[in-house]
Amino acid sequence: MAQALNDTIKRVTDRVRERSESSRGRYMERMRQAAAEGPRRAHLSCGNQAHAYAAMGQDQAKLATERSPNIGIVTAYNDMLSAHQPFEKYPDIIRNAARAAGGTAQVAGGVPAMCDGVTQGQVGMELSLFSRDVIALAAGVALSHNTFDSALYLGVCDKIVPGLVIAAGTFGYLPGIFIPAGPMPSGLPNDEKAKVRQKFAAGEVGRDELMKAEMASYHSPGTCTFYGTANSNQMLMEFMGLHLPGSSFVNPGTPLREALTVAGTERALEITQLGNDYRPVCDVLDEKAFVNGIVGLMATGGSTNLVLHLPAMARAAGVELRLEDFEDISSVTPLMAKVYPNGLADVNHFHAAGGLGFMIGELLKAGLLHEDVKTVAGDGLHLYTQEPKFADGRVVYGPGAGETQNDKILRPASDPFQPTGGLKQLEGNLGKGMMKTSAVAPERHVIEAKARVFHDQEDVKTAFKKGEFTEDTVVVVRFQGPSSNGMPELHSLTPTLAVLQDRGLKVALVTDGRMSGASGKVPSAIHVSPEAAKGGPLARVRDGDLLRVDAVSGRIDCLAEDFDQRDPVTADLSGNGHGVGRELFAAFRENVGLAEFGAGVVV
Numbered sequence: 001m002a003q004a005l006n007d008t009i010k011r012v013t014d015r016v017r018e019r020s021e022s023s024r025g026r027y028m029e030r031m032r033q034a035a036a037e038g039p040r041r042a043h044l045s046c047g048n049q050a051h052a053y054a055a056m057g058q059d060q061a062k063l064a065t066e067r068s069p070n071i072g073i074v075t076a077y078n079d080m081l082s083a084h085q086p087f088e089k090y091p092d093i094i095r096n097a098a099r100a101a102g103g104t105a106q107v108a109g110g111v112p113a114m115c116d117g118v119t120q121g122q123v124g125m126e127l128s129l130f131s132r133d134v135i136a137l138a139a140g141v142a143l144s145h146n147t148f149d150s151a152l153y154l155g156v157c158d159k160i161v162p163g164l165v166i167a168a169g170t171f172g173y174l175p176g177i178f179i180p181a182g183p184m185p186s187g188l189p190n191d192e193k194a195k196v197r198q199k200f201a202a203g204e205v206g207r208d209e210l211m212k213a214e215m216a217s218y219h220s221p222g223t224c225t226f227y228g229t230a231n232s233n234q235m236l237m238e239f240m241g242l243h244l245p246g247s248s249f250v251n252p253g254t255p256l257r258e259a260l261t262v263a264g265t266e267r268a269l270e271i272t273q274l275g276n277d278y279r280p281v282c283d284v285l286d287e288k289a290f291v292n293g294i295v296g297l298m299a300t301g302g303s304t305n306l307v308l309h310l311p312a313m314a315r316a317a318g319v320e321l322r323l324e325d326f327e328d329i330s331s332v333t334p335l336m337a338k339v340y341p342n343g344l345a346d347v348n349h350f351h352a353a354g355g356l357g358f359m360i361g362e363l364l365k366a367g368l369l370h371e372d373v374k375t376v377a378g379d380g381l382h383l384y385t386q387e388p389k390f391a392d393g394r395v396v397y398g399p400g401a402g403e404t405q406n407d408k409i410l411r412p413a414s415d416p417f418q419p420t421g422g423l424k425q426l427e428g429n430l431g432k433g434m435m436k437t438s439a440v441a442p443e444r445h446v447i448e449a450k451a452r453v454f455h456d457q458e459d460v461k462t463a464f465k466k467g468e469f470t471e472d473t474v475v476v477v478r479f480q481g482p483s484s485n486g487m488p489e490l491h492s493l494t495p496t497l498a499v500l501q502d503r504g505l506k507v508a509l510v511t512d513g514r515m516s517g518a519s520g521k522v523p524s525a526i527h528v529s530p531e532a533a534k535g536g537p538l539a540r541v542r543d544g545d546l547l548r549v550d551a552v553s554g555r556i557d558c559l560a561e562d563f564d565q566r567d568p569v570t571a572d573l574s575g576n577g578h579g580v581g582r583e584l585f586a587a588f589r590e591n592v593g594l595a596e597f598g599a600g601v602v603v
Contacts, residue, residue, distance in 0.1 A: 298421025
């Protein structure tokens with residue numbers, strides 16, 4: 001039985017609702033007006049419809065003459081991303097399932113999907129964050145054909161799900177369900193892979209050993225098995241009610257995985273205006289859903305990237321989130337999971353230990369989640385404590401795990417790994433930022449040391465190879481914000497800084513850039529805003545300044561007495577605008593918002 005809602009969760013929800021009253025009201029009015037027009041195809045001319053149905057073969061007559069629901073499939077399929085490769089066959093599965101249930105389905109369009117694992121440490125990473133907005137735009141183009149009664153969104157990884165959620169919110173009068181592909185089976189343990197990376201960074205093993213370890217870890221179709229941004233996205237979709245219950249971490253190529261895709265298709269037909277349970281996305285994506293999502297982020301120790309993505313996603317639905325909302329929710333949410341990089345387990349182990357269903361049940365009992373929400377599965381978050389099984393060729397739901405199956409991976413809310421969440425807001429005379437504390441040893445939560453300032457991550461690696469880091473150091477990598485160069489992830493610095501830390505040095509990173517959701521171990525104050533390119537405080541830091549990074553008190557400060565009187569330095573950013581497509585994103589760099597508000601361009 002759920003307890004009364006926690007006072008802090010209630011207070012934050014009320015604050016978000018009041019802050020969003022005007023924007024949410026305008027948004028919902030637009031959605032109601034759009035919904036009042038009825039099924040979209042009714043407003044197309046005969047010529048419009050003929051074009052839309054020309055390639056639909058056996059479904060052509062049904063689309064033209066019957067009042068049966070039509071699903072638009074927005075797919076992020078490519079086989080550059082192992083997580084998205086299974087989506088290649090999903091349209092056929094969906095079309096067949098829709099046809100059997102009396103409806104139709106069309107691929108409305110594709111959206112780009114970048115693999116951050118391929119672009120990590122490369123110039124292509126400078127397009128990564130902006131790809132979220134491109135995905136939202138591309139999905140908008142796909143759905144602009146105006147022939148769909150609901151949508152299925154096929155996406156998993158880092159920017160893809162947030163971009164699709166922005167589009168789903170913009171087309172919020174349409175029902176929509178997110179369909180995952182699941183994680184690859186467990187390979188080389190993530191901690192073993194990380195050890196080989198550190199040995200390579202230290203020159204102790206060659207590239208052949210590094211390649212062998214990487215290929216043993218990333219070895220098949222499916223999502224990478226560590227708990228980074230991709231798997232944090234999947235958690236988020238369950239906590240926010242946009243997945244079918246229990247669908248996030250079922251492996252590709254299994255009977256249950258395909259049955260869940262069929263079940264999602266059938267449900268997408270049921271929740272249209274032509275069905276008997278109309279559930280537009282706008283009704284799912286309210287302030288309670290976003291608060292639930294933040295609770296899930298904190299309870300699992302999820303990716304720091306979602307602190308950027310959630311405000312942008314929320315704004316598409318008229319909801320305004322702020323960093324203090326994350327901070328306050330983190331202060332009362334127990335960390336219940338230990339999944340790499342926060343622990344040794346991977347997401348397959350987490351799922352086997354009870355997974356999201358167990359966690360949601362525990363958080364509901366603790367009064368830390370809103371139960372009274374609309375979801376794609378029905379009314380009430382309790383539906384997401386159920387576990388899907390494969391029986392007689394279909395998905396059958398039953399009670400989920402009532403207790404953890406492995407308390408080294410997953411613990412009840414009453415006995416967590418730590419009493420507060422995995423992310424911490426930081427604020428001081430260096431600006432506002434955040435740290436993923438769940439992966440950092442407690443004795444490293446406070447670092448006070450002299451600064452070394454860099455304008456490029458490669459210069460950090462060069463200094464390391466020259467043996468220049470011989471004392472405790474706060475590494476400052478600035479001019480890495482969204483308007484500088486697109487705010488790339490600096491995850492390739494992790495092995496280098498981890499080597500210094502393992503040598504006994506106290507090391508921290510401070511940057512207006514990002515770190516990967518897989519980053520951990522080294523205390524990192526990231527997303528520092530305002531960014532250096534906008535004259536933010538990081539532009540006043542000098543080599544040798546004493547900096548204090550304090551995740552206990554939530555402070556990031558320069559202790560130099562004259563710090564506030566200094567003029568900010570500038571950097572020549574002209575080289576950031578050319579090569580590997582960066583020319584195309586000049587308008588994005590010029591118009592992007594601040595990181596603390598989601599670094600959005602289209603929202």
